[in-house]
Amino acid sequence: MPPPSCFCTPTAGLAPFFPESAHAMRVVTRFAPSPTGMLHIGGARTALFNYLFAKKHGGKFLLRIEDTDRERSTPEATAAILDAMEWLQLTPDDPPVMQFSRAGRHAEVAHEMVARGTAFRCYVTPEELQARRDLGEEKRLAARAENISENEKSALLAEASALLAPFRSPWRDGGAPPAADTPHTVRLRAPDGGEQTVEDGVQGAVTIQSSEIDDLVLLRADGTPTYMLAVVVDDHDMAVTHVIRGDDHLRNTFRQIPIYTAMGWDIPHFSHLPMIHGNDGAKLSKRHGALSTTVYRDLGYLPEGLKAYLLRLGWSHGDQEIFTEEEAVRLFDLGGINKSPARLDLEKLGTVNAHFIRECETERLFKLLTPFLEAVGLFSAEAAERILKALPSMKDRGATLVELAEAFRFLGVK
RNA sequence: GCUCCCUUCGUCUAGCGGUCUAGGACGCGGCCCUCUCAAGGCUGAAACACGGGUUCGAUUCCCGUAGGGAGCGCCA
Numbered sequence: 001m002p003p004p005s006c007f008c009t010p011t012a013g014l015a016p017f018f019p020e021s022a023h024a025m026r027v028v029t030r031f032a033p034s035p036t037g038m039l040h041i042g043g044a045r046t047a048l049f050n051y052l053f054a055k056k057h058g059g060k061f062l063l064r065i066e067d068t069d070r071e072r073s074t075p076e077a078t079a080a081i082l083d084a085m086e087w088l089q090l091t092p093d094d095p096p097v098m099q100f101s102r103a104g105r106h107a108e109v110a111h112e113m114v115a116r117g118t119a120f121r122c123y124v125t126p127e128e129l130q131a132r133r134d135l136g137e138e139k140r141l142a143a144r145a146e147n148i149s150e151n152e153k154s155a156l157l158a159e160a161s162a163l164l165a166p167f168r169s170p171w172r173d174g175g176a177p178p179a180a181d182t183p184h185t186v187r188l189r190a191p192d193g194g195e196q197t198v199e200d201g202v203q204g205a206v207t208i209q210s211s212e213i214d215d216l217v218l219l220r221a222d223g224t225p226t227y228m229l230a231v232v233v234d235d236h237d238m239a240v241t242h243v244i245r246g247d248d249h250l251r252n253t254f255r256q257i258p259i260y261t262a263m264g265w266d267i268p269h270f271s272h273l274p275m276i277h278g279n280d281g282a283k284l285s286k287r288h289g290a291l292s293t294t295v296y297r298d299l300g301y302l303p304e305g306l307k308a309y310l311l312r313l314g315w316s317h318g319d320q321e322i323f324t325e326e327e328a329v330r331l332f333d334l335g336g337i338n339k340s341p342a343r344l345d346l347e348k349l350g351t352v353n354a355h356f357i358r359e360c361e362t363e364r365l366f367k368l369l370t371p372f373l374e375a376v377g378l379f380s381a382e383a384a385e386r387i388l389k390a391l392p393s394m395k396d397r398g399a400t401l402v403e404l405a406e407a408f409r410f411l412g413v414k
Numbered sequence: 415g416c417u418c419c420c421u422u423c424g425u426c427u428a429g430c431g432g433u434c435u436a437g438g439a440c441g442c443g444g445c446c447c448u449c450u451c452a453a454g455g456c457u458g459a460a461a462c463a464c465g466g467g468u469u470c471g472a473u474u475c476c477c478g479u480a481g482g483g484a485g486c487g488c489c490a
Contacts, residue, residue: 032490033490034489034490036489036490066490067490068489068490069489069490071489072489072490073490122488124488125488126487126488129487129488130487133487137415140415157415160415161415161416164415164416164486165416165486166486167487185488187488203418203419203420206418206419207418208417208418209417212416212417212418212485212486214486214487216487216488217487217488219488220488221488222488224488226487226488226489226490227489227490228490230490231490246484247419247420247483247484248483248484248485248490249484249485249490250418250419250484250485251417251418251484251485251486252485252490254418272419274419274420274483274484275483275484277482277483279425281482283483309426312426312427312439313426314426314427315427316426316427316428318428318438319427319428319437319438319439320438320439321426321427321438321439321440322439338420338426338427339419339420339421340419340420340421340482340483341420341482341483341484342425342426342427343425343426344425345425345426345440345441347425347440347441348425348426348439348440348441349440350440351439351440351441352440354452354453358453394452395453396452396453396454397451397452397453398452407451407452
């Protein structure tokens with residue numbers, strides 16, 4: 001049995017999470033949702049893993065609302081996310097950071113990068129870029145025509161892939177603006193040659209060609225920061241040591257690392273979690289029913305039940321199926337995370353939840369159950385006493401609070 | 415299309431070259447317990463995607479194929 005403190009050698013070939021000597025370095029993780037919709041189940045799991053990892057190492061778990069998209073961010077979504085986090089008892093150690101409030105700091109960093117020559121002013125417009133992509137698509141389509149020669153075809157394809165390749169701006173090496181007052185963005189000057197490798201805590205070593213990284217926009221023409229700049233600056237300023245997020249961000253890591261490098265900042269340790277799919281194997285969407293995390297609360301699941309189920313989705317510790325919160329904190333590790341996507345299985349969630357309903361302390365269960373009883377008209381002040389008394393022997397009568405409430409119908413409360 | 419990633423029972427997974435006639439869990443079938451239901455106990459069916467290597471030996475390592483996923487924005 002390895003000592004529990006041995007968290008630095010989960011997988012061969014993995015970069016150590018900590019320099020041997022820096023035991024004083026404190027683990028900081030964060031969950032960074034964008035308030036453009038509800039907190040879905042995949043996000044809840046990401047938050048859980050970040051929370052668990054931080055707690056296990058005696059570190060800090062932070063929450064940052066990524067609201068730099070002013071068009072799509074809403075206060076309602078922010079409130080919904082906070083509500084879900086609170087329900088799940090995934091409480092951040094510091095007050096949530098609203099990313100947009102830090103826009104000034106982000107711009108400051110972008111300008112610093114321009115001064116250092118690792119970013120530049122770019123005068124290309126979104127329309128020009130779109131035209132470039134459209135032309136690329138056109139050429140590709142043209143290459144499919146049947147009445148052209150092989151030579152023409154490959155020439156067309158070559159043009160298409162050049163047009164569709166990651167964008168490298170004509171201004172990346174400087175140059176005068178078309179006119180004195182031409183609006184400009186600030187773009188990262190992407191690394192020139194060779195390849196880039198990142199040691200991911202879940203995916204292992206992942207390598208891509210530098211040419212796959214584009215000169216991404218850091219500051220929009222209106223001076224506001226993009227997500228790519230904001231995450232890096234905030235993660236650095238918040239002293240985040242471990243970035244644990246969905247693997248839809250894996251490629252972004254390669255676009256973010258050059259920003260850390262440009263500023264001479266320490267690069268955090270990255271771990272990218274596989275996505276969660278619906279029970280039909282397709283990407284999670286509305287038709288999979290309960291999408292928002294708080295819907296599970298309304299469906300009668302206990303927060304600890306949902307968390308225990310989510311924990312086992314993509315993570316395992318031998319054959320153990322049920323983990324108490326204390327065990328989860330103690331046993332969680334990056335090495336136990338699976339690389340392949342998982343499907344949501346409501347049947348199993350029900351079983352896990354049933355376990356936690358049985359484990360639930362009676363007084364608390366009674367409080368949680370009351371609204372569900374009221375919803376089906378089975379609660380009254382007079383019946384409260386009887387319900388409370390019957391509850392201990394009723395605990396195994398349902399997998400959810402909804403079912404449990406239904407089971408009280410026999411009491412003839414009315 | 416290009417790049418990267420993934421692939422063990424229906425589902426979640428164990429497995430990190432011999433322990434695998436592949437283990438656990440959910441679900442499913444049967445039996446027991448029980449006035450009924452639930453819970454519980456026992457039990458059964460159910461998987462290494464395919465093809466090549468490497469090796470004395472592959473579920474485990476490598477390469478293809480197929481299937482799936484992600485990314486390719488002045489979105490995050």
